Amino acid sequence: NAGVTQTPKFQVLKTGQSMTLQCAQDMNHEYMSWYRQDPGMGLRLIHYSVGAGITDQGEVPNGYNVSRSTTEDFPLRLLSAAPSQTSVYFCASRWGETQYFGPGTRLLVL
Amino acid sequence: LAKTTQPISMDSYEGQEVNITCSHNNIATNDYITWYQQFPSQGPRFIIQGYKTKVTNEVASLFIPADRKSSTLSLPRVSLSDTAVYYCLVGDSRGTALIFGKGTTLSVSS
Numbered sequence: 327n328a329g330v331t332q333t334p335k336f337q338v339l340k341t342g343q344s345m346t347l348q349c350a351q352d353m354n355h356e357y358m359s360w361y362r363q364d365p366g367m368g369l370r371l372i373h374y375s376v377g378a379g380i381t382d383q384g385e386v387p388n389g390y391n392v393s394r395s396t397t398e399d400f401p402l403r404l405l406s407a408a409p410s411q412t413s414v415y416f417c418a419s420r421w422g423e424t425q426y427f428g429p430g431t432r433l434l435v436l
Numbered sequence: 437l438a439k440t441t442q443p444i445s446m447d448s449y450e451g452q453e454v455n456i457t458c459s460h461n462n463i464a465t466n467d468y469i470t471w472y473q474q475f476p477s478q479g480p481r482f483i484i485q486g487y488k489t490k491v492t493n494e495v496a497s498l499f500i501p502a503d504r505k506s507s508t509l510s511l512p513r514v515s516l517s518d519t520a521v522y523y524c525l526v527g528d529s530r531g532t533a534l535i536f537g538k539g540t541t542l543s544v545s546s
Contacts, residue, residue: 367538369523371536416479416480420534423527424482426482427479430478430479
């Protein structure tokens with residue numbers, strides 16, 4: 327199993343640009359989530375999904391959209407990037423109470 | 437959503453036992469307690485999970501008192517490589533979003 331994979335590893339955007347952060351898992355987990363982590367901070371939940379076709383907002387959903395068309399994929403979309411969205415983004419899938427995290431995507435918005 | 441409170445930081449020396457306590461006063465009946473470890477530039481990694489009393493695995497022990505309003509992660513004989521941020525989470529398996537706090541930064545010195 328590859329576990330949870332994320333692409334790209336690093337991205338630079340200009341203010342106002344849009345992009346999609348990709349996340350995929352091959353463990354057939356129903357639950358997936360997106361977190362952001364700012365320097366020196368803990369992880370903050372952006373959006374999560376309890377299964378294909380079902381998504382919900384977390385702590386900091388503004389500026390981000392998600393969809394869950396398949397069990398495997400859970401992309402995160404930034405519609406109009408802002409410097410405040412500069413962060414490291416982690417995707418996770420979950421089995422029971424255990425979450426499995428991807429390696430993260432470092433995003434810099436200029 | 438159950439909130440957790442942990443010390444911001446702890447210092448230790450190699451070979452010592454480290455105990456990190458987490459408070460979760462509003463833990464629900466179905467909630468489990470899970471601890472994660474995060475190294476710089478990596479996603480969090482599952483350490484241990486429990487519901488009540490004591491759980492032990494190859495890397496740590498988790499002590500949970502009868503009232504379950506707190507828990508203590510015990511790391512025996514820490515080494516330099518145990519320097520990391522440790523997060524305590526509570527949640528259940530019914531799809532509730534798992535919220536991370538700021539965690540405890542453990543620094544191990546020689």
